[in-house]
Amino acid sequence: MKDAQFKPVTVESLHSFKLRNIGSVAEAAEFLSSDWPGERGRIYLLARMACNEAMEGHASPAMARSVFVQATMEADIYVENTTWVR
Numbered sequence: 703m704k705d706a707q708f709k710p711v712t713v714e715s716l717h718s719f720k721l722r723n724i725g726s727v728a729e730a731a732e733f734l735s736s737d738w739p740g741e742r743g744r745i746y747l748l749a750r751m752a753c754n755e756a757m758e759g760h761a762s763p764a765m766a767r768s769v770f771v772q773a774t775m776e777a778d779i780y781v782e783n784t785t786w787v788r
Contacts, residue, residue, distance in 0.1 A: 706763040712781040713774050727756045727763050730770045740777025749773035
């Protein structure tokens, strides 16, 4: 389930000051590990764990998305949860 899709979440990447559309568990995990611009607090760690669990098939993509959205909101990088054109 590594590439399991979910309803896209748009976030702001503060490293590049660009919007980024995250639409899968793998993309969320990559963003958390490589492009995370904010604080790495408790919800960030929970989001990493949720993505790993979803990629291993032990959690749903929807659950991983929910925790990912919470982490982006905490880091003040959440933009919207609707699809935009790349």
